[in-house]
Amino acid sequence: MHPPGNKAPFFCALCGQESIFTTVHHLVPREIGGSRDPTVPLCHPCHKQLHALYTNEELAARLSSIAALQADEQVGRYLKWIRKQPPETIPRTRKSRAVREGR
Numbered sequence: 001m002h003p004p005g006n007k008a009p010f011f012c013a014l015c016g017q018e019s020i021f022t023t024v025h026h027l028v029p030r031e032i033g034g035s036r037d038p039t040v041p042l043c044h045p046c047h048k049q050l051h052a053l054y055t056n057e058e059l060a061a062r063l064s065s066i067a068a069l070q071a072d073e074q075v076g077r078y079l080k081w082i083r084k085q086p087p088e089t090i091p092r093t094r095k096s097r098a099v100r101e102g103r
Contacts (some may be wrong), residue, residue, distance in 0.1 A: 012043035014066060022041035025040050027065060032059075037064075045093075046082065050063075055102065
């Protein structure tokens with residue numbers, strides 16, 4: 001979240017779109033010990049999509065940088081789509097089977 005009254009544009013570190021609202025994404029999830037590791041601003045749709053596609057363990061093990069996330073095939077398909085959407089779009093997300101089953 002951003003402080004009220006701050007009019008500067010906020011950019012999603014993943015999709016690059018200007019957003020009215022960004023969230024803080026821990027590159028290594030806090031649950032895995034990343035509470036002091038670097039964070040990046042992500043728009044709500046990108047943040048939600050990452051956690052719907054991957055477990056925290058998977059994010060920590062192989063997707064702990066913006067470059068790794070952007071190079072991932074599933075994230076790449078999502079980014080190609082979301083970049084064509086208006087910034088205010090909040091798409092519905094469904095958790096992947098791996099996330100639902102906790103693998």
